[in-house]
Amino acid sequence: DGGITQSPKYLFRKEGQNVTLSCEQNLNHDAMYWYRQDPGQGLRLIYYSQIVNDFQKGDIAEGYSVSREKKESFPLTVTSAQKNPTAFYLCASSMFQRDQPQHFGDGTRLSIL
Amino acid sequence: DAKTTQPTSMDCAEGRAANLPCNHSTISGNEYVYWYRQIHSQGPQYIIHGLKNNETNEMASLIITEDRKSSTLILPHATLRDTAVYYCIVSNTNAGKSTFGDGTTLTVKP
Numbered sequence: 564d565g566g567i568t569q570s571p572k573y574l575f576r577k578e579g580q581n582v583t584l585s586c587e588q589n590l591n592h593d594a595m596y597w598y599r600q601d602p603g604q605g606l607r608l609i610y611y612s613q614i615v616n617d618f619q620k621g622d623i624a625e626g627y628s629v630s631r632e633k634k635e636s637f638p639l640t641v642t643s644a645q646k647n648p649t650a651f652y653l654c655a656s657s658m659f660q661r662d663q664p665q666h667f668g669d670g671t672r673l674s675i676l
Numbered sequence: 677d678a679k680t681t682q683p684t685s686m687d688c689a690e691g692r693a694a695n696l697p698c699n700h701s702t703i704s705g706n707e708y709v710y711w712y713r714q715i716h717s718q719g720p721q722y723i724i725h726g727l728k729n730n731e732t733n734e735m736a737s738l739i740i741t742e743d744r745k746s747s748t749l750i751l752p753h754a755t756l757r758d759t760a761v762y763y764c765i766v767s768n769t770n771a772g773k774s775t776f777g778d779g780t781t782l783t784v785k786p
Contacts, residue, residue, distance in 0.1 A: 606776035661768045662708050667719030
């Protein structure tokens with residue numbers, strides 16, 4: 564089935580460590596997105612990419628990095644510079660047309676040990 | 677992208693229609709209205725979207741006012757499984773980013 568796969572579902576990080584969250588899609592979508600969600604709140608955009616080898620900062624990019632080497636993959640690295648990384652992280656993708664909705668993965672929940 | 681305003685929470689009786697409002701008074705002419713819902717600890721699920729005309733699919737109906745400054749999502753016969761947070765966003769997808777607010781928590785009661 565076509566869809567978006569995020570892994571792992573749960574992730575634990577020690578203080579000072581970088582961690583990478585995986586996002587893969589087989590929908591042949593051009594654009595991919597990373598959001599952060601804190602308890603009881605909406606989604607905030609971290610980074611997005613409209614084409615391979617190009618990406619833009621969203622509203623809360625500090626302490627995060629991404630790459631887009633392949634159309635299917637958009638990994639997110641939470642660096643040690645992100646002082647409050649505990650959150651629910653959601654990846655989405657869409658076609659690069661103005662009326663196309665985003666399709667979301669099931670998320671990764673990151674916690675600090 | 678235009679900002680949206682939604683009520684924080686709403687209740688609905690099972691089997692009745694749920695009408696969820698959204699204000700988007702600063703929407704621009706090329707922006708679509710999208711509705712998503714999120715069940716606890718899952719990724720948001722796309723429901724419906726529209727530009728000017730009212731839209732209907734197997735999940736819901738979307739009513740957009742003539743001036744496009746507000747819209748209403750209608751779930752015609754709400755079930756307990758429709759209990760979720762509903763997000764209204766306005767976006768021109770190929771402009772890049774979309775902005776999600778805090779949404780409306782809909783609770784369907786038996």
